[in-house]
Amino acid sequence: MTYSYTQISQYLTCPRRYRFRYLDGWREKDNRASMLFGKAFEQALGALFRHEDPGQVFFQEWSACKNKHLTFGERDTWDRMLEQGILLLTRFCQDNRVRVPQPRRHLQVKVVKPIGGGRDFVAYIDALGELNGEKCLLEWKTSSARYPEQPAGLLSLDPQLVCYSWITGISEVAQIVFVRKRMVEVQYLHTTITEEQRHEFGALVEDTIGRIESAQFLPHSGIRFPQNACNTCPYVGFCLGQQELAMSALVRRPGADDLGWIDELTY
Numbered sequence: 001m002t003y004s005y006t007q008i009s010q011y012l013t014c015p016r017r018y019r020f021r022y023l024d025g026w027r028e029k030d031n032r033a034s035m036l037f038g039k040a041f042e043q044a045l046g047a048l049f050r051h052e053d054p055g056q057v058f059f060q061e062w063s064a065c066k067n068k069h070l071t072f073g074e075r076d077t078w079d080r081m082l083e084q085g086i087l088l089l090t091r092f093c094q095d096n097r098v099r100v101p102q103p104r105r106h107l108q109v110k111v112v113k114p115i116g117g118g119r120d121f122v123a124y125i126d127a128l129g130e131l132n133g134e135k136c137l138l139e140w141k142t143s144s145a146r147y148p149e150q151p152a153g154l155l156s157l158d159p160q161l162v163c164y165s166w167i168t169g170i171s172e173v174a175q176i177v178f179v180r181k182r183m184v185e186v187q188y189l190h191t192t193i194t195e196e197q198r199h200e201f202g203a204l205v206e207d208t209i210g211r212i213e214s215a216q217f218l219p220h221s222g223i224r225f226p227q228n229a230c231n232t233c234p235y236v237g238f239c240l241g242q243q244e245l246a247m248s249a250l251v252r253r254p255g256a257d258d259l260g261w262i263d264e265l266t267y
Helices: 005-013 015-023 033-049 054-063 078-095 159-168 195-213 243-249
Strands: 002-004 026-028 107-116 119-131 134-143 172-179 185-192 250-252
Touching: 002 005, 005 015, 005 159, 005 195, 015 026, 033 054, 033 078, 033 107, 033 134, 054 078, 078 172, 078 185, 107 159, 107 195, 119 159, 134 159, 159 172, 159 195, 243 250
Parallel strands: 002 119, 134 172
Antiparallel strands: 026 250, 107 119, 119 134, 172 185
């Protein structure tokens, strides 16, 4: 069996949701503009570090999404997001704070960690490079809002960064956040993950996998007003017994009986 951060995260959010996705084979439809924008933008970043034309690559990748009946966020349009992507690339180049040497080796780095019992844990690291001249693990994020920076040390609690530090053994990690707002912004967020945090995450992985393999898929209801995690969950139609609602957000992939243990990248 092969596990990933997204699988662990999905199970901890709601075991029933995990079952719908990984065992029953239901996946969200690829029509969210923000997700496809992230994929296109990541391709452009790869081109930038390979000394190719990032603007052209972004335009090509984003243009391929134009006729996919995208679901846009409030105030977003295809043209507006195109402009934001180009402005973010320009700002990032002007800042010149990130380096990725040997980009063909150090972009989208696949890391596999044996975790016992014939199991592996796999992660795809966005980049291994430098921020402000300091070597670190790099993670790209695209967002419509700034990431919080206070209180100090908040980033060290990010579970994805803790996971990537655990699987690679790299303490210094950073998130580069490309913020799509009226005036675009690039945030350069850096933190250090401790050995204790890595040890705790390893224990969490072991415990979670034990629950998954024991077929414990009890639902975790996210209803708590005014915050409502269930309301934004694409699988809520199944929990409410409303098949039509579920089908409007999900599509079942072929071969679901084989179980989708290896997760694809998410944005």
